[in-house]
Amino acid sequence: MFSENEVRQEFLDRFDEIAAGATALGGVESIDGGLTVDRAAAAAQRMAEGLWVPDGSGLEAIIERFTRPVHLVQRSTFTLPPDGRATSKHVTAQVERARRPLERAIPSxxxxxxxxxxxxxxxxxxxxxxxxxxxxxxxxxxxxxxxxxxxxxxxxxxxxxxxxxxxxxxxxxxxxxxxxxxxxxxxxxxxxxxxxxxxxxxxxxDPRGEDGEALPPPLALDTSGARAGRWVAVIGYPGRDSRADHSDRERIFDGVYDCKRLAAGRLTAVEGQRVVHHDATTLGGNSGSAVVDLDSGKAVALHFGGTAGLSNVAVHAAALAEIIRTHGG
Structure with a gap:
């Protein structure tokens, strides 16, 4: 998440604002020496270099909430939770530029x-x-x-x-x-x-809903658009996942679960046309979520799982398209 210098510098520039919101929620007292900008800068550098070792301090969740917020979905559009906590302007700009295609994808x-x-x-x-x-x-x-x-x-x-x-x-x-x-x-x-x-x-x-309404349109698949570094949004339903650390989960998701959410992130790796990895924020319940490319507005993958603090994994749209051709008749 700190591979981009712009995001890392924004985090440090706004650290007092971020720390104030995090401290108000509690759970960060275990950081030796307190939650200081020097400690955060050192941690950010280790994270950017891939050398960070989780220490149970809650710092990872604070950074994740800032760099990978999870939007609420209402009336088929999305907004940040109204908690007033700091969110990266750089990341928000990535999501806002794709608002129209994302709003077309949400109903499906x-x-x-x-x-x-x-x-x-x-x-x-x-x-x-x-x-x-x-x-x-x-x-x-x-x-x-x-x-x-x-x-x-x-x-x-x-x-x-x-x-x-x-x-x-x-x-x-x-x-x-x-x-x-x-x-x-x-x-x-x-x-x-x-x-x-x-x-x-x-x-x-069924072609008609219980109230007689028509089905939403299908999402188009982008079978060639999955490339590491691309910005995506995961649209799905994160649940109250007992496997995640309770304090971190509450800090990131604001205690809101089981409803439709939109989480932005980037593709971190692509394994041929079979599996893609991403760093958007997910929980159990996101299984089956659409991974939508912010440039094309098409689905580049089907999310299926992940390991906390490491990576999320999803089925590449090309593999998905082949399964649909073979078995979707």
């Missing part, structure tokens, strides 16, 4: 809801074709399983412990402090990639 990303299941929702999905949505294999396996192997492989919905069929749907809203819903039934699980392959599943969606 939804939360996968579950009925007759212990969980109320499972992850994120988005439209990739007429009546065709994509999510992760590990999300789809919560409500579906293979019912016929070999040629003509088929999938069926799981049943709850009471014997009722689990009923998945996609809700294109679930926005912060907005009660509206736009729920579409998943009519068929078309495909779940096998273990050892890409973390991808394809869903057939």
């Amino acid at each position: 990303v939804g939360r996968i809801e579950l009925r007759n299941h212990a969980m109320t929702w499972a992850g994120t999905g988005w439209m990739v074709g007429p009546r065709l949505a994509v999510t992760n294999r590990h999300v789809a396996e919560l409500f579906a399983l293979e019912s016929k192997a070999g040629p003509g492989t088929a999938f069926a919905l799981r049943r709850s412990w009471t014997g009722k069929s689990i009923r998945p749907s996609l809700d294109w809203y679930q926005e912060y402090q907005r009660p509206e819903e736009s729920r579409f039934r998943v009519t068929e699980v078309l495909w779940i990639e096998p273990d050892g392959s890409h973390d991808v599943a394809l869903l057939r969606v």
Whole structure:
């Protein structure tokens, strides 16, 4: 996140402002010698050089909140949380320049809801074709399983412990402090990639919502646009992930979970046309999120997971497009 000198210098120039907001939230007292600009400068230099070792001080979360904020989504547009905390002007400018294409993409990303299941929702999905949505294999396996192997492989919905069929749907809203819903039934699980392959599943969606509305349009795939350094936005539904440090999670996400969010970041590595890595801020629930290129407004990848403090990983749009061609009919 500090590979850009401009962002690192902005962080140091505005350090008093950032530190004041962070200290008000608590959790930074463990930094030996206090939260000073000299300590922050030394840490920033080690981070830029790839030599930083997490020390449990909370400094990483403070920097992440400044350089990789997570926007709220309301009425299919996005805004920073109204907490008054400092956010990088450089990063904000990257997102603002792509506001129009991002606002076109937001309505096509939804939360996968579950009925007759212990969980109320499972992850994120988005439209990739007429009546065709994509999510992760590990999300789809919560409500579906293979019912016929070999040629003509088929999938069926799981049943709850009471014997009722689990009923998945996609809700294109679930926005912060907005009660509206736009729920579409998943009519068929078309495909779940096998273990050892890409973390991808394809869903057939009802053409009309529960209130008679039409499906949102599919997101176009940018099969050649994934290059390290490109700015992207991850659109999805970060949940209250118990695997993340509680204090850091609250500091970054403002205690707001389970609703649609937009998080900007950069592609950090690309493995051929199979996997891309990015540094946008995510949690569990973001599984299945769309990774949208800020220049093209197209999806360059399907987010599927990551390791805290290291990297997030996503399926390259080229691999996704091949799966859609083969199994999305």
